[in-house]
Amino acid sequence: MRRAVLSFVISCFSVIPAWAQQPATLRQMFDYAGNYAEGVEGFQSNVYIKHLYQTHQRNFTLWCVPSMYAIARGRRAFVSEQYSRLTFKKDGEMENRRQVYYTTIPHNRRTMPTLLEFITPRLYDETLYGDHVLSPFNRYNRGFYRYTTDSIDAKLDSVSFRPRFVNNTQLVKGKAIVERQTGRIIEAEMNGEFDMVHFQTKTVQGTWGSRTLLPKFCRTNIYFKFLGNHISSVFEASYDCPVTLPDSVSVRGNRQLIDSVRPYALSPEEQAIYQQREKRQSPPLPSAPSDSLGSSVPADSPAPLASAPRKHNYLRDIAWEKLGESLIRSLKASNEDGYVRLSPIINPQYLSYSRRKGFSYRFKLGARYNLSSDVSLGMNTRFGYNFKQRKFYINLPLRLDYTYRNRDAYAEMAWGIGNRIYNSTVIEELTQNKDDRQEYVEKRLDQFDDWNMRLVNYLPLNNRLAIEGGVVFHQRKAVNRSEMSQLGMPTEYLSMAPMLSVKTRPWHKGPLFTFDYERGLPGKNFLDYERWEMDASLKHRMHRLQTLNLRVGTGFYTKRDKNYFMDYSNFRDENLPEGWDDDWSGNFQLLDSYVYNTSDYYIRGNVSFESPLMAVSFVPFAGRYVERERIYLSTLSIAHTRLYSELGYGFTCRYFSVGFFASFFNTQFQETGAKFTFELFRRW
Numbered sequence: 001m002r003r004a005v006l007s008f009v010i011s012c013f014s015v016i017p018a019w020a021q022q023p024a025t026l027r028q029m030f031d032y033a034g035n036y037a038e039g040v041e042g043f044q045s046n047v048y049i050k051h052l053y054q055t056h057q058r059n060f061t062l063w064c065v066p067s068m069y070a071i072a073r074g075r076r077a078f079v080s081e082q083y084s085r086l087t088f089k090k091d092g093e094m095e096n097r098r099q100v101y102y103t104t105i106p107h108n109r110r111t112m113p114t115l116l117e118f119i120t121p122r123l124y125d126e127t128l129y130g131d132h133v134l135s136p137f138n139r140y141n142r143g144f145y146r147y148t149t150d151s152i153d154a155k156l157d158s159v160s161f162r163p164r165f166v167n168n169t170q171l172v173k174g175k176a177i178v179e180r181q182t183g184r185i186i187e188a189e190m191n192g193e194f195d196m197v198h199f200q201t202k203t204v205q206g207t208w209g210s211r212t213l214l215p216k217f218c219r220t221n222i223y224f225k226f227l228g229n230h231i232s233s234v235f236e237a238s239y240d241c242p243v244t245l246p247d248s249v250s251v252r253g254n255r256q257l258i259d260s261v262r263p264y265a266l267s268p269e270e271q272a273i274y275q276q277r278e279k280r281q282s283p284p285l286p287s288a289p290s291d292s293l294g295s296s297v298p299a300d301s302p303a304p305l306a307s308a309p310r311k312h313n314y315l316r317d318i319a320w321e322k323l324g325e326s327l328i329r330s331l332k333a334s335n336e337d338g339y340v341r342l343s344p345i346i347n348p349q350y351l352s353y354s355r356r357k358g359f360s361y362r363f364k365l366g367a368r369y370n371l372s373s374d375v376s377l378g379m380n381t382r383f384g385y386n387f388k389q390r391k392f393y394i395n396l397p398l399r400l401d402y403t404y405r406n407r408d409a410y411a412e413m414a415w416g417i418g419n420r421i422y423n424s425t426v427i428e429e430l431t432q433n434k435d436d437r438q439e440y441v442e443k444r445l446d447q448f449d450d451w452n453m454r455l456v457n458y459l460p461l462n463n464r465l466a467i468e469g470g471v472v473f474h475q476r477k478a479v480n481r482s483e484m485s486q487l488g489m490p491t492e493y494l495s496m497a498p499m500l501s502v503k504t505r506p507w508h509k510g511p512l513f514t515f516d517y518e519r520g521l522p523g524k525n526f527l528d529y530e531r532w533e534m535d536a537s538l539k540h541r542m543h544r545l546q547t548l549n550l551r552v553g554t555g556f557y558t559k560r561d562k563n564y565f566m567d568y569s570n571f572r573d574e575n576l577p578e579g580w581d582d583d584w585s586g587n588f589q590l591l592d593s594y595v596y597n598t599s600d601y602y603i604r605g606n607v608s609f610e611s612p613l614m615a616v617s618f619v620p621f622a623g624r625y626v627e628r629e630r631i632y633l634s635t636l637s638i639a640h641t642r643l644y645s646e647l648g649y650g651f652t653c654r655y656f657s658v659g660f661f662a663s664f665f666n667t668q669f670q671e672t673g674a675k676f677t678f679e680l681f682r683r684w
Contacts, residue, residue: 023149025157028183029176030139033124033213036182043088043210046241047096048263049119051080052270053111057230065226066344066681070109078104078111079273083245083261086120094120099249102258104277112233114683118199118220119237123185124213126543132627133194134170134612136161137185140543144171144613155180167624169194169654170545170612184212193624195654195683198223206239215239238263338369338376354589355673358388374403393418407460419450420573421476422594423565426489443483446594448476448493448565456499468501472518476565493565495520495527511538511550516569530559535570545628547610556601566597571604588634588646590663590673599638606634616651625653632661642666655680 055076062072071078080103087095096116105111121128123137134141148160157180162173172192176185187204203218205211215237222233243261251257266274332341343350343364350362362384370376377400384393397414426446440446456470478484478491485491499518505511516533520526535553542548555568573593587606614629616622632648642665650659657677663670 023147023157025149025159025178025180025183026142026147028181029137029159029178029185030142030183032183032185036184036212041088043214045086045214045239046244047084047086048238048241048261049082049084049116050236050266050270051078052234052267052273053078053080053105054232055230056232057228059228061227062229065229067111067113068231070105070107070111071231074106075104075276077269077273079266079270080105080110081258081262083241083243083258085245085247086239097247099245099251100254100257100261101252102255104273112222112224114195115197115220115222115233115235118201118222119218119235120215121188121190121201121203121218122213123188123203123205127545128172128190129194131545132170133172133192134544136172136174136190137176137188144544152177156186166613166618168613168617169625169627196224196226196681198225211240336370338367340367341365350678352675352677354675356590356592357386360384360386362393376401389420391418391420404459407463409457409459411457412454414454414456416450416452416454419452420479420593421448421450421565421567422446422597423448423476423493424594424598425564426484430487430489444479445484445487445489447479449479450567451475451477464505464507466503468503470499472497472499474565474567492525493527494525495529496523497521497529509540511536514570516555518569527561527564528559529557529561529564531555531557531568533568533570545610545612549606549608549610551606552604554601554603560600566599568596568602571602572596588636588644589648589659589661589675590646590671591636591644595638599640601639603637604635606632608632615649625655626651627654628652630659632659642668650675652679 053071055071058072058076062068065072081101082098083100085097085099087097089095101110103109117129121135123135125135126138126140127133128135134144136142136145136147144164145161146164150158150160152158157178158175159178160175163171167173169192172190174188174190176188178185185205187202190199190201192199200221201218202220203215206214206216216239218235218237218239220235222235224231224233241261241263245261332339334340341364351359352361353359362382365381365383366379368376368378377398379396379398381397382393382395385391386393394417395414396417397412399410399412401408401410403409423446427440430440430445452472452474454470454472456468458466458468460466472495474493474495476493476495478489481491497518497520499516501517502515504513506513514533514535514537516531516535518529518531520529522528533553533555535551537551537553538549540548540550553570555571557566573591573596574587608630610628610630612626612628614631616629617624617626619626629651630649632646632650634646634648636644638644645664646661647664648659648661650657652658656679659675660672661674662672
């Protein structure tokens with residue numbers, strides 16, 4: 001218990017050993033990027049990348065792994081080569097423009113694309129690869145590692161590192177050769193395990209300027225094991241290659257071109273794979289026929305009949321390679337004018353569960369067409385199905401993006417179909433002089449399906465202020481229309497309202513403030529209402545992959561009809577949530593759906609803190625796979641009830657994300673619940 005508490009304190013507040021006790025080589029290494037090297041923003045490099053894949057064991061489950069479909073049958077060894085232009089952007093992200101690609105994988109497919117990030121480790125950044133794996137060479141992470149320094153010669157030291165407390169998927173172990181005087185890393189070796197793969201990386205860094213922050217050459221051995229499948233891969237990347245191709249070059253399947261830009265020769269094993277491929281593709285050479293005694297047939301004999309061409313199994317090619325692949329991987333067609341992209345039809349990542357809503361499944365369809373250099377038309381449709389409600393949900397936004405004063409603006413028309421909403425006043429009217437309230441609730445007389453449309457325009461006025469204006473239309477239809485008709489109650493409610501939203505961020509990296517106003521237009525069969533909402537949200541990214549999410553808001557009606565739906569913009573029950581990062585820090589997980597539509601005001605507050613290596617990470621064996629953990633606190637005040645609160649804890653690993661929640665009225669405990677989503681192969 002004492003060990004877990006101590007580890008929690010170190011994770012959250014970065015309690016580290018005294019700086020004065022650390023060897024001078026470590027201090028120089030942690031400070032090198034700031035003292036001796038410039039940033040890599042705008043840096044470009046020609047990169048040659050070579051992959052060797054070998055399948056040692058496989059079974060039918062490999063077909064279900066995204067991007068592994070291409071090597072799930074047939075040959076067991078493949079080679080891929082590509083020549084790219086690598087550009088580093090201001091935010092630390094890398095743009096990898098692939099110019100030449102050649103592979104022995106059928107149909108020039110790519111496999112395991114997520115592994116490409118392992119060939120460019122950012123040693124001096126807080127994370128080695130994208131937004132994961134804490135770098136042992138960054139000063140903010142030194143509390144997570146234990147270091148040992150040994151002298152090599154008068155100028156160089158060897159620095160070994162390993163996790164200080166527990167082995168975890170966000171940590172690595174290995175060693176580096178460091179220049180003692182400056183702290184520059186000459187080369188480094190690292191071993192780790194992240195997202196279903198074990199990796200061993202050796203990188204040799206550049207020798208001057210900003211190039212010392214990036215590899216000159218990197219070799220990574222990858223080992224992937226999953227349900228009896230065992231695949232190994234060797235990735236090699238050589239940077240600053242001398243050949244610079246025009247930006248317009250984008251070629252696939254050209255052996256001569258990749259031969260001309262390759263900076264060093266293939267290994268004998270890789271050459272053998274190419275030779276086997278060429279042998280299979282080349283037509284067989286004719287041979288002189290012989291009789292049964294082995295003597296050659298005279299030259300003037302009639303030519304033998306050509307062998308019949310091999311018959312294709314079109315059923316296999318179409319059903320398995322096309323349809324089967326389409327079910328388990330994203331489909332995308334693109335060119336310079338735009339793209340169309342459909343998420344996998346069968347994908348466990350889009351399946352989620354909560355005690356209140358049961359199981360839900362969703363998928364996406366996106367498209368974009370570039371009308372000009374600064375105008376594009378896009379669509380990002382979300383489909384969902386709730387198995388408990390037996391209900392389909394659709395959100396279809398059609399957006400026109402354009403540039404206004406060198407800032408991104410857009411006009412959007414969005415349809416929402418099937419959203420479930422409650423009308424609390426229906427039950428109140430039906431039960432004024434009766435005691436059969438529960439009967440009406442069981443018949444779902446207070447539930448309505450909301451068909452809505454929004455037409456808005458978003459316009460940024462400057463870097464700190466933007467406005468959004470438009471009109472919103474709702475058509476709400478009773479779920480149990482026949483029973484409502486028999487009771488003489490309306491089965492449909494309409495509303496149309498102009499809306500205005502003002503968004504402002506007064507200071508850089510500060511909270512985003514939002515002010516919303518909506519006014520219903522009076523008319524026959526239309527609801528007359530006026531609603532105000534104010535919201536402030538902050539997502540503060542800290543060091544060591546820690547994030548603090550804060551959100552507070554309020555909303556109220558200054559005018560409403562008697563039969564009315566309390567339908568807020570910032571306090572609503574989401575039927576198509578996006579997942580761990582998007583909705584788990586701003587929503588109430590155990591709050592009944594009808595509560596969102598019963599009060600003419602609300603005051604809410606949500607806080608969550610996310611960090612690796614916080615609690616469950618220290619559980620033996622299982623904790624090593626935990627990537628991040630979260631703590632939640634949410635409170636809500638509405639009319640005619642006590643203060644409602646939720647406490648929660650959750651974590652995500654390579655397989656799933658799970659959260660556990662408890663609810664309270666004031667300090668009185670109410671109930672517990674859980675939420676679950678799949679994370680398996682999310683980055684693949």
